[in-house]
Amino acid sequence: MIYLQYILLAIAAVGAVLWLFRKSFFPKKYDSGNCGDGDCGCH
Amino acid sequence: MSRSINVALIGNPNTGKTSLFNRLTGLNQKVGNYPGITVEKKEGLCKLDRGLKAHILDLPGTYSLNTSSLDESVVVETLLNKNSKDFPDVAVVISDIENLKRNLLLFTQIKDLEIPAILVINMADRMQRKAITLDIELMEKELNTRVVLVSARKNQGINALKEAISQYKTLKTEPCVNSSVIDPEYFSRLSKVYPNQQLYKLWLVITQDVNFGKVDRGRDYEKLKSSNFSVKSEEDLKKLQHKETVVRYQFINGLLKKVLHVDTVHAKDLRSKLDRILLHKVWGYLIFFFVLLLIFQAIYDWSEYPMDWIDQAFASLSQITAESLPDGPFTSLIAEGIIPGLGGIVIFIPQIAFLFLFIALLEESGYMSRVVFLMDHIMKKFGLSGKSVVPLISGTACAIPAVMATRNIEDWKERLITILVVPFTTCSARLPVYLIIIALVIPDQDIWWFFDLKALTLMLLYLLGFAAAIVSAWVLNKILPIKRKSFFVMEMPAYKLPMFKNVLITVIEKTKSFVLGAGKIIMAISIVLWILASYGVGDKFNNAESIVKEQYAGQDVEDKIIEQKIASHKLEHSFIGYIGKAIEPAVRPLGYDWKIGIAIVSSFAAREVFVGTLATIYSVENIKDEDKMNETIKNRMRAEVNPILGGPLFTFASGISLILFYAFAMQCMSTLAIVKRETNSWKWPAIQFTAMTIIAYFAALGAFQILK
Ligand SMILES: Nc1nc2c(ncn2[C@@H]2O[C@H](COP(=O)(O)OP(=O)(O)O)[C@@H](O)[C@H]2O)c(=O)[nH]1
Numbered sequence: 001m002i003y004l005q006y007i008l009l010a011i012a013a014v015g016a017v018l019w020l021f022r023k024s025f026f027p028k029k030y031d032s033g034n035c036g037d038g039d040c041g042c043h
Numbered sequence: 044m045s046r047s048i049n050v051a052l053i054g055n056p057n058t059g060k061t062s063l064f065n066r067l068t069g070l071n072q073k074v075g076n077y078p079g080i081t082v083e084k085k086e087g088l089c090k091l092d093r094g095l096k097a098h099i100l101d102l103p104g105t106y107s108l109n110t111s112s113l114d115e116s117v118v119v120e121t122l123l124n125k126n127s128k129d130f131p132d133v134a135v136v137i138s139d140i141e142n143l144k145r146n147l148l149l150f151t152q153i154k155d156l157e158i159p160a161i162l163v164i165n166m167a168d169r170m171q172r173k174a175i176t177l178d179i180e181l182m183e184k185e186l187n188t189r190v191v192l193v194s195a196r197k198n199q200g201i202n203a204l205k206e207a208i209s210q211y212k213t214l215k216t217e218p219c220v221n222s223s224v225i226d227p228e229y230f231s232r233l234s235k236v237y238p239n240q241q242l243y244k245l246w247l248v249i250t251q252d253v254n255f256g257k258v259d260r261g262r263d264y265e266k267l268k269s270s271n272f273s274v275k276s277e278e279d280l281k282k283l284q285h286k287e288t289v290v291r292y293q294f295i296n297g298l299l300k301k302v303l304h305v306d307t308v309h310a311k312d313l314r315s316k317l318d319r320i321l322l323h324k325v326w327g328y329l330i331f332f333f334v335l336l337l338i339f340q341a342i343y344d345w346s347e348y349p350m351d352w353i354d355q356a357f358a359s360l361s362q363i364t365a366e367s368l369p370d371g372p373f374t375s376l377i378a379e380g381i382i383p384g385l386g387g388i389v390i391f392i393p394q395i396a397f398l399f400l401f402i403a404l405l406e407e408s409g410y411m412s413r414v415v416f417l418m419d420h421i422m423k424k425f426g427l428s429g430k431s432v433v434p435l436i437s438g439t440a441c442a443i444p445a446v447m448a449t450r451n452i453e454d455w456k457e458r459l460i461t462i463l464v465v466p467f468t469t470c471s472a473r474l475p476v477y478l479i480i481i482a483l484v485i486p487d488q489d490i491w492w493f494f495d496l497k498a499l500t501l502m503l504l505y506l507l508g509f510a511a512a513i514v515s516a517w518v519l520n521k522i523l524p525i526k527r528k529s530f531f532v533m534e535m536p537a538y539k540l541p542m543f544k545n546v547l548i549t550v551i552e553k554t555k556s557f558v559l560g561a562g563k564i565i566m567a568i569s570i571v572l573w574i575l576a577s578y579g580v581g582d583k584f585n586n587a588e589s590i591v592k593e594q595y596a597g598q599d600v601e602d603k604i605i606e607q608k609i610a611s612h613k614l615e616h617s618f619i620g621y622i623g624k625a626i627e628p629a630v631r632p633l634g635y636d637w638k639i640g641i642a643i644v645s646s647f648a649a650r651e652v653f654v655g656t657l658a659t660i661y662s663v664e665n666i667k668d669e670d671k672m673n674e675t676i677k678n679r680m681r682a683e684v685n686p687i688l689g690g691p692l693f694t695f696a697s698g699i700s701l702i703l704f705y706a707f708a709m710q711c712m713s714t715l716a717i718v719k720r721e722t723n724s725w726k727w728p729a730i731q732f733t734a735m736t737i738i739a740y741f742a743a744l745g746a747f748q749i750l751k
Contacts, residue, residue, distance in 0.1 A: 017571060
């Protein structure tokens with residue numbers, strides 16, 4: 001059971017880091033989103 | 044089989060284009076961007092009679108086809124490029140009954156392109172009150188097309204409009220103004236070289252280059268360019284454009300004289316009375332100031348209760364999660380990392396919703412335009428334009444849309460300066476940071492019986508943001524070696540009761556994008572931070588327990604305190620502890636400890652992460668302390684002790700210093716990215732980042748050293 005928890009933890013950690021990495025270095029192209037009105041990946 | 048036709052909605056800004064678009068399409072809308080440029084593209088579907096479907100394209104608001112901004116050139120492009128898939132079968136030109144004269148300029152231009160065009164006269168609901176009468180039949184005859192009176196607000200005339208659209212094939216396409224009178228000689232030459240071309244279209248294509256370069260106008264244009272037709276000098280073309288406008292207004296004046304009657308005596312002219320007060324040299328500013336004051340007071344007072352509930356709810360949620368899930372590192376991550384981190388965002392929903400509620404109300408009511416007008420000559424002194432007020436005010440939401448909102452500033456220098464200074468305004472991401480620090484270091488007190496000292500502080504911070512923006516604009520205006528050329532079309536819509544639906548949509552939109560946009564990042568950063576804070580290497584981390592116990596051996600200390608000391612020791616020697624320690628020398632003179640150092644670094648991803656980070660870090664520190672699990676972030680931060688000074692970490696001095704740092708620092712990667720896009724070089728964002736960080740550091744340093 002405790003191993004499962006460690007595995008989940010590792011997945012969460014790797015996922016989070018990869019996601020942040022992608023978000024900062026390969027930001028989404030703005031022309032796909034609803035720009036000018038808020039959600040432009042600005043947060 | 045259903046057929047589909049292309050309908051383009053075109054009109055001056057503020058004629059109710061958006062409202063009409065919403066009426067026609069309901070929720071069948073899609074918002075995107077034009078390829079390659081950052082102008083918003085709104086499309087929607089509308090069902091007409093007999094299985095006919097209209098694909099409606101809401102083009103950006105424009106005053107004429109003589110473009111001077113990116114938004115406007117999109118309109119021209121769409122209308123000139125017959126091969127584009129967006130080329131309209133019928134253009135619906137929207138005008139506002141109270142601004143018909145100006146609105147008709149655009150209509151005559153479109154009509155002259157020989158595109159079937161329907162004239163919509165919106166805001167018909169105001170006719171009675173303003174004692175306006177209009178001879179529609181005569182107007183249809185003079186303009187050679189269908190004219191439809193609608194009220195987007197009252198949902199009147201929409202069906203008649205749909206009917207007119209579905210009969211688009213019956214619309215006549217003769218021009219209203221003979222464009223060759225602009226310069227008969229030149230036009231006859233043109234028509235000799237291009238016998239089969241429409242003259243007005245050629246004329247537009249030629250003059251486009253004067254106003255605006257590098258846009259794709261389809262094959263006809265390319266042919267014209269390569270043909271080397273003797274083009275007039277820019278100056279001459281400008282003069283001719285001016286002449287075109289005059290010719291059109293002559294036609295319009297003649298027309299309106301025949302069809303439009305305003306009974307001025309019976310008009311209940313609230314507008315001019317209100318304008319006299321709201322635009323007054325003294326009262327105008329005073330009223331604006333009080334409106335702002337009221338807004339901030341409301342943000343503070345009204346949202347206090349929901350915020351407290353949210354704070355408590357997240358604290359309990361953490362506790363329940365920890366108790367009900369099986370013990371283990373993942374459970375701890377959820378209970379101590381993710382939930383408190385998210386709580387730090389959700390708690391600001393009430394305030395952000397209130398802020399946007401007010402912004403939407405001001406915009407909808409027409410007051411915002413008065414503010415633009417009021418501020419124009421002040422702004423000019425600082426190298427900004429009256430139109431910079433809107434970006435600066437939207438900057439209170441987020442710098443990204445604000446930077447994008449500068450696109451309608453015609454003058455490049457004014458626009459660049461606005462872009463560079465907008466990030467100083469207090470964006471919603473700074474709000475959480477301010478709120479929590481104000482709660483910690485500003486005493487609960489009322490001033491002048493009514494105003495809460497905390498609310499006043501918040502307002503001062505907003506004013507400080509504007510002041511920083513304005514002062515740097517002034518400096519930039521002096522040092523930037525760019526020439527300016529600018530004219531300003533002042534838009535003064537009538538006063539209106541805000542439309543509930545429009546306001547609601549804005550508030551929901553903005554709040555949602557704040558929560559969703561920020562939420563994801565917060566979640567990811569909370570996970571990383573929690574792991575960095577919960578794990579470490581080396582003896583000092585692994586043997587934390589024995590080290591601390593040894594330290595206190597023989598002393599009479601409560602178990603609870605020992606546990607806390609162990610947690611603290613662990614945190615200090617965890618991964619994050621090392622990172623924080625590494626930055627500490629740089630932030631110590633500002634009055635911060637290494638924990639705040641970490642929070643500052645992590646907020647470069649997004650400022651609002653600051654609160655989430657602190658919540659995570661402090662939560663980790665209290666992990667072993669069951670009683671404290673239930674405590675709120677605020678109390679935990681308040682209990683924090685400054686390692687250097689001994690007293691509370693958040694003293695008045697360090698709190699103010701931190702607030703100032705956040706007020707001035709450019710801590711948003713996404714803003715830098717958008718500035719790069721809008722200025723087309725890394726030079727400006729780099730300058731912006733460096734300058735703002737230096738200013739922030741020294742402001743914070745100064746404040747702490749003076750106040751401590
Ligand atoms: N009285 C009245 N006001 C309207 C009508 N349609 C729109 N408005 C108001 O006009 C303002 C501008 O509308 P909006 O749709 O944002 O215009 P846009 O800038 O052309 O997209 C808003 O305050 C609307 O509430 C109408 O039919 N009657």
